[in-house]
Amino acid sequence: MLLLIKYTLLYGIVLMLVALGGMFSEHSGVINIALEGIMVIGGLAGVLVVAALPAGTSPAILVALAILVAAAAGMVYALLLAFASIHLKADQTVGGTALNMLATAIAIILAKNFNGSTSAKISYTNKAFLFNIGGLELSVFIPLGLVLLIVSYVVMYKTRFGLRLRACGEHPQAANSVGISVYTMRYCGVLISGLLGGIGGLAYVIPSVQTWNFEVGVAGTGFLALAVMIFGQWKPINIFGAAMFFAVFKSLANIADSTILAQLGWSNNIYNMMPFIASMVILAFTSKNSMAPKAEGIPYDKSSR
Amino acid sequence: MAKNNFLGLRQKSSGILASLLCILIGLAIGLVALFIINFQHAWGDGFIRIIQGGFYDFPYGVGKTLTSAAPLIMTGLSVAFAFKTGLFNIGAAGQYTLGAFGALYCALMLGLPWYLCLLAATLFGAVWGAIPGIFKAYLNINEVITSIMFNWIGLYLVNEIVYARGTGAMYDAHNTRTWKLATNAPQALIPSCGMSELFHTNNTTIAIFLAIVVAIVVWVVLDKTTFGYELKAVGLNKNAAKYAGINEKKNIILSMTIAGALAGFGAGLFYLSGGGEWNPLNSTSLPAMGFNGIATALLAGSHPIGTIFSSLFISHITVGGSFLPTKYFPTEIADLISGIIIYLCAFSMLFRGRIEKLLLRDQDKTNVNAEPAKPKKEGV
Numbered sequence: 001m002l003l004l005i006k007y008t009l010l011y012g013i014v015l016m017l018v019a020l021g022g023m024f025s026e027h028s029g030v031i032n033i034a035l036e037g038i039m040v041i042g043g044l045a046g047v048l049v050v051a052a053l054p055a056g057t058s059p060a061i062l063v064a065l066a067i068l069v070a071a072a073a074g075m076v077y078a079l080l081l082a083f084a085s086i087h088l089k090a091d092q093t094v095g096g097t098a099l100n101m102l103a104t105a106i107a108i109i110l111a112k113n114f115n116g117s118t119s120a121k122i123s124y125t126n127k128a129f130l131f132n133i134g135g136l137e138l139s140v141f142i143p144l145g146l147v148l149l150i151v152s153y154v155v156m157y158k159t160r161f162g163l164r165l166r167a168c169g170e171h172p173q174a175a176n177s178v179g180i181s182v183y184t185m186r187y188c189g190v191l192i193s194g195l196l197g198g199i200g201g202l203a204y205v206i207p208s209v210q211t212w213n214f215e216v217g218v219a220g221t222g223f224l225a226l227a228v229m230i231f232g233q234w235k236p237i238n239i240f241g242a243a244m245f246f247a248v249f250k251s252l253a254n255i256a257d258s259t260i261l262a263q264l265g266w267s268n269n270i271y272n273m274m275p276f277i278a279s280m281v282i283l284a285f286t287s288k289n290s291m292a293p294k295a296e297g298i299p300y301d302k303s304s305r
Numbered sequence: 306m307a308k309n310n311f312l313g314l315r316q317k318s319s320g321i322l323a324s325l326l327c328i329l330i331g332l333a334i335g336l337v338a339l340f341i342i343n344f345q346h347a348w349g350d351g352f353i354r355i356i357q358g359g360f361y362d363f364p365y366g367v368g369k370t371l372t373s374a375a376p377l378i379m380t381g382l383s384v385a386f387a388f389k390t391g392l393f394n395i396g397a398a399g400q401y402t403l404g405a406f407g408a409l410y411c412a413l414m415l416g417l418p419w420y421l422c423l424l425a426a427t428l429f430g431a432v433w434g435a436i437p438g439i440f441k442a443y444l445n446i447n448e449v450i451t452s453i454m455f456n457w458i459g460l461y462l463v464n465e466i467v468y469a470r471g472t473g474a475m476y477d478a479h480n481t482r483t484w485k486l487a488t489n490a491p492q493a494l495i496p497s498c499g500m501s502e503l504f505h506t507n508n509t510t511i512a513i514f515l516a517i518v519v520a521i522v523v524w525v526v527l528d529k530t531t532f533g534y535e536l537k538a539v540g541l542n543k544n545a546a547k548y549a550g551i552n553e554k555k556n557i558i559l560s561m562t563i564a565g566a567l568a569g570f571g572a573g574l575f576y577l578s579g580g581g582e583w584n585p586l587n588s589t590s591l592p593a594m595g596f597n598g599i600a601t602a603l604l605a606g607s608h609p610i611g612t613i614f615s616s617l618f619i620s621h622i623t624v625g626g627s628f629l630p631t632k633y634f635p636t637e638i639a640d641l642i643s644g645i646i647i648y649l650c651a652f653s654m655l656f657r658g659r660i661e662k663l664l665l666r667d668q669d670k671t672n673v674n675a676e677p678a679k680p681k682k683e684g685v
């Protein structure tokens with residue numbers, strides 16, 4: 001049971017962070033399919049920092065530096081999406097797909113180059129990221145994630161910036177007519193999604209194991225986060241709930257065999273499948289009354305009405 | 306597409322030039338990466354080998370290129386077909402997965418001959434393609450989201466059935482793959498007709514010709530028939546098509562079904578050629594063939610015939626990448642190049658516009674026959 005709680009929290013926080021990233025991007029009007037790629041790049045950058053720093057570095061500096069670098073790398077990578085889809089008016093889904101493919105290739109090349117060998121596995125110590133509460137081993141990403149959740153909520157609903165961001169996703173022409181720069185807002189949205197996605201990538205890779213093989217990337221977590229975002233109806237608190245709900249299934253996939261649930265005889269494939277099916281069902285029932293930002297996916301063109 | 310008038314011709318040439326420009330920039334960035342990784346060996350042992358592709362190890366390498374090009378043409382066609390009808394089929398990977406299952410099940414469990422296995426692959430892919438079509442037509446849910454979800458559902462489903470906790474009859478526990486067709490179901494192998502001997506491989510078959518024939522058929526259907534015209538009309542403007550008496554719901558579902566069938570057929574071509582075996586323990590990544598199909602479709606500007614050439618090119622550099630000396634370079638350089646090429650293709654319309662201006666400054670016609678625009682708004 002303790003194990004289930006641990007896995008659920010660890011994985012749920014990852015899903016929540018990345019889904020919140022997706023939420024910011026979509027509220028600004030840009031569909032961010034590239035979350036998967038952003039996670040890979042963020043995770044890689046953070047892990048490289050952890051692996052490259054000398055052994056004597058103080059844990060606090062190590063953790064802070066790794067998270068900052070992961071966030072920065074995610075933002076830089078998201079900038080590629082922002083540039084293509086905002087300035088060059090590229091098809092957002094196509095650009096995002098390209099970035100996902102590119103991310104895996106870049107990660108493998110950099111990992112192999114870092115190792116100087118043909119293996120894309122990077123080893124590191126994750127001690128600095130973990131702490132213990134009553135026998136429950138948790139990572140620093142859990143408090144960090146909760147703080148970011150609150151910050152996201154406040155930014156989205158209690159600030160002028162959040163209101164403007166959402167205006168750009170709902171009706172960019174109207175937003176522009178009252179003097180809001182749609183381009184700037186959309187850049188902000190995508191960059192925030194890069195920041196959260198990058199941290200999410202590191203949070204996915206670091207806490208559970210001491211070696212990561214970058215050939216597997218982040219195993220579809222970015223896409224799952226997209227499902228979480230939809231399931232959470234593009235709202236921060238709902239996204240938190242959806243992320244935990246999805247994480248329970250994912251954790252069950254890992255540990256079902258060692259619990260009482262083994263008697264059901266379901267394999268991990270079935271648990272893995274469930275969140276995706278659940279989000280399709282939700283989509284089907286809410287499609288008539290969708291909470292999705294109205295203008296997402298449409299490049300903003302000043303001259304169109 | 307415009308007929309044989311001047312505008313159409315100009316558009317075609319600018320489209321090809323834009324694609325070539327994408328390729329050149331992609332290669333240039335790949336070259337820079339090679340130089341950064343290992344300066345001394347970057348040119349001779351790196352770049353030249355990628356450019357040579359399969360010809361580095363003739364004829365074996367060329368055979369390898371043809372083997373991987375056949376399914377790639379099909380997934381490319383799948384994506385291109387959907388593009389032409391205004392849909393983005395990111396689900397080719399999932400349809401390919403189901404197609405692989407259909408082909409392997411019929412081959413290993415039912416012992417059917419290859420053409421029936423290929424048909425089964427096509428049908429399985431078609432069903433998996435139809436689902437996002439139905440969601441889009443009746444519930445107005447963006448096909449991209451549905452396709453992504455069903456990609457993963459398909460992967461887990463197929464893995465579950467094939468593996469069945471290690472007891473699956475199709476699963477060879479020794480190799481952690483499905484059984485090899487060559488030993489367990491030779492009747493299901495697509496005939497080689499001497500191609501394997503010619504290229505000294507064991508999996509080069511007539512699949513490549515089948516793929517080319519399908520590409521031509523798709524081109525004829527899209528460009529020369531009323532049916533194809535209706536599909537494209539729905540893609541260009543759903544409401545106008547409806548007004549003109551076209552059943553837009555039926556056409557959306559049909560487009561996705563056909564796109565799925567093409568991807569499934571591609572999986573059949575790969576697995577029934579003995580190109581590889583399915584690994585049901587890999588539950589972390591979808592078949593790359595599906596996503597590479599997006600690359601070839603974009604590179605070809607969604608033209609079915611162009612897809613043949615773009616697929617051959619992508620296979621060519623991928624095989625070239627696999628011949629890189631691993632002590633100097635990671636073989637993923639080729640993936641890097643193709644990734645950059647698609648990224649550039651995503652906004653190649655911009656290049657196209659510039660090239661058109663350069664080509665014909667005196668012509669001030671606007672590009673009215675561009676790619677079908679994405680439908681304006683859907684509930685996600």
